[in-house]
Amino acid sequence: xxxxxxxxxxxxxxxxxxxxxxxxxxxxxxxxxxxxxxxxxxxxxxxxxxxxxxxxxxxxxxxxxxxxxxxxxxxxxxxxxxxxxxxxxxxxxxxxxxxxxxxxxxxxxxxxxxxxxxxxxxxxxxxxxxxxxxxxxxxxxxxxxxxxxxxxxxxxxxxxxxxxxxxxxxxxxxxxxxxx
Numbered sequence: 632x633x634x635x636x637x638x639x640x641x642x643x644x645x646x647x648x649x650x651x652x653x654x655x656x657x658x659x660x661x662x663x664x665x666x667x668x669x670x671x672x673x674x675x676x677x678x679x680x681x682x683x684x685x686x687x688x689x690x691x692x693x694x695x696x697x698x699x700x701x702x703x704x705x706x707x708x709x710x711x712x713x714x715x716x717x718x719x720x721x722x723x724x725x726x727x728x729x730x731x732x733x734x735x736x737x738x739x740x741x742x743x744x745x746x747x748x749x750x751x752x753x754x755x756x757x758x759x760x761x762x763x764x765x766x767x768x769x770x771x772x773x774x775x776x777x778x779x780x781x782x783x784x785x786x787x788x789x790x791x792x793x794x795x796x797x798x799x800x801x802x803x804x805x806x807x808x809x810x811x
Contacts, residue, residue, distance in 0.1 A: 668744075672729060675742035676715040679731030682707035684715060687805075695801040698794050702801070705731075713739060714805060716798040722746070722790030723753045730795050732802035738770045738795060753787035763788060772799035 676684050682705035691699050701717035713733040720726050724747040731739030741764050743757040756763045766778045775796050780788035 671744060672717065675729045675744060676703060676705070676731070679715060679729065679739045679742060680705050680712050680733065682712040691801075692804075695797055695804070698797055699801060702805070714798075714802045715739075716801065717744075718794040718798055720790040720794035722748055722756065722787035723784075724748055726757060726787070726790055726794070728757075728791065728794060730798035732772070732799050734806070736772045736799065736803055736806070738767045738772065738775070738799060740764070740768045741791065741795060748784070748787050753784045755781045756784045756787040756791055763791070767795055772803065775799060 673684070684703040684705050687702040687704055689702075691702065698718045698720050699716050700719055703715040703717075705712040705715060711734050713731060716730045716732070718728050718730050720728070726746045726748065727744040729742045729744060731741075733739050743759065743764070746754070746757045748754045748757060755761050758764070761781075763778075763781050767775075770778070775792060778788075778792055778795075780792070
């Protein structure tokens with residue numbers, strides 16, 4: 632019995648030390664990780680459309696909040712260019728992406744920031760050099776449903792398509808409110 636208690640105490644101490652070390656590493660790296668993610672997001676937005684991006688502070692309406700986590704308005708030389716949306720969707724797993732929508736409502740494109748789709752199957756959907764994502768480039772918002780899914784990766788294809796659809800719909804709503 633003494634041996635079990637002794638081993639339990641040792642195990643508890645070991646777990647406490649490892650937990651403390653992991654917490655310390657998290658504290659040291661969280662700002663660096665946040666800066667890296669912000670830089671990746673800025674680079675992705677800049678690759679979709681040119682201009683200066685300003686994050687909109689307004690709350691995202693409930694009908695568009697399913698997936699959209701942030702909205703950026705793009706302007707170039709004082710002229711409205713479009714919007715970029717940070718979107719998180721559910722494919723087979725989670726996909727984080729940026730969707731650009733031009734001022735005329737057409738889709739500028741999609742950039743994947745992170746994903747955990749199945750390698751070789753769902754990952755075909757999020758491959759920027761593949762056949763799926765390029766279908767969205769310069770696509771009018773009315774054509775989003777015509778994008779052809781990747782065979783065997785239906786959930787991943789539908790997740791990305793749903794994210795693009797909600798971003799285009801929110802861009803249209805934002806554009807309407809700017810005109811008013």
